[in-house]
Amino acid sequence: MKVDFEIPKHVGIIMDGNGRWAQRQGKARVFGHRAGMNRLKGIVKTASDIGISALSLYAFSTENWRRPKAEIEALMGLLLEYFNKEIDELHENNVKIRHLGELSGFSDSVRKAIINAIERTKNNTGLQLCIALNYGSRLEITNAVKAIAKEVKENSLDIDDIDEKLISSYLYTKDLPELDLIMRTSGEQRLSNFLMYQAAYAELIFVKETWPEFSDELFIQTLREYSERNRRFGGL
Numbered sequence: 001m002k003v004d005f006e007i008p009k010h011v012g013i014i015m016d017g018n019g020r021w022a023q024r025q026g027k028a029r030v031f032g033h034r035a036g037m038n039r040l041k042g043i044v045k046t047a048s049d050i051g052i053s054a055l056s057l058y059a060f061s062t063e064n065w066r067r068p069k070a071e072i073e074a075l076m077g078l079l080l081e082y083f084n085k086e087i088d089e090l091h092e093n094n095v096k097i098r099h100l101g102e103l104s105g106f107s108d109s110v111r112k113a114i115i116n117a118i119e120r121t122k123n124n125t126g127l128q129l130c131i132a133l134n135y136g137s138r139l140e141i142t143n144a145v146k147a148i149a150k151e152v153k154e155n156s157l158d159i160d161d162i163d164e165k166l167i168s169s170y171l172y173t174k175d176l177p178e179l180d181l182i183m184r185t186s187g188e189q190r191l192s193n194f195l196m197y198q199a200a201y202a203e204l205i206f207v208k209e210t211w212p213e214f215s216d217e218l219f220i221q222t223l224r225e226y227s228e229r230n231r232r233f234g235g236l
């Protein structure tokens with residue numbers, strides 16, 4: 001697939017509104033999460049087809065552990081299903097899977113599925129699919145600060161060598177292209193602890209449709225809106 005406008009290299013998506021979408025139809029929230037997973041498959045395919053380099057998807061935040069146990073379990077079940085069922089096709093499509101966040105906190109089976117997906121696709125050269133699971137920007141930055149402090153304490157790093165480039169290399173997004181765009185579905189206008197450091201000069205686009213309603217056409221339309229933005233990075 002080819003589009004007639006300039007596409008961003010690295011897109012972040014806050015996939016929000018699954019629960020409300022389901023509840024509006026009188027269904028359980030998990031019904032929305034399943035629909036959300038199906039939409040995720042479609043968007044990944046489209047992103048890969050049009051040649052986006054990196055797609056970072058916010059699937060589970062460090063704060064989402066506050067949800068009822070049954071909803072967390074349903075989400076974990078869907079995650080397992082996604083990794084186990086989709087991995088072959090993702091691999092065939094040359095997609096390279098990455099994880100943004102902490103692996104601790106997950107059950108063994110979920111952790112294994114994530115590690116296996118990363119390992120299996122590590123030499124692929126197509127879309128970098130970065131799934132943010134147990135991700136939070138504040139945790140990411142806290143861990144980076146700790147790791148840097150440790151190096152300084154052990155004399156393997158000089159304080160004067162701490163610069164923006166070094167800090168970036170301690171984040172989960174290490175070696176990914178600069179984040180160009182964050183889109184969020186469902187009308188909420190906040191970052192909810194997603195890629196706060198990386199979003200310094202990202203364009204933000206808030207879409208009113210919920211994630212299960214976010215069609216490939218809407219995705220393309222949102223990318224087009226991005227291409228019409230004037231990015232100045234503080235210059236003129």
Ligand code: IPE
Pocket residue numbers: 015016017018019020021059060064075186
């Ligand atoms: C987004 O949908 C998916 C996750 C956070 C896992 P929500 O579950 O947040 O749905 P709403 O926002 O409550 O409608």
Ligand code: IPE
Pocket residue numbers: 014015016017058059060061064188190192
């Ligand atoms: C953000 O959505 C996290 C994900 C989409 C995974 P939430 O629904 O958890 O965010 P808040 O609570 O509305 O800020």
Ligand code: MG
Pocket residue numbers: 016017018
């Ligand atoms: Mg939500």
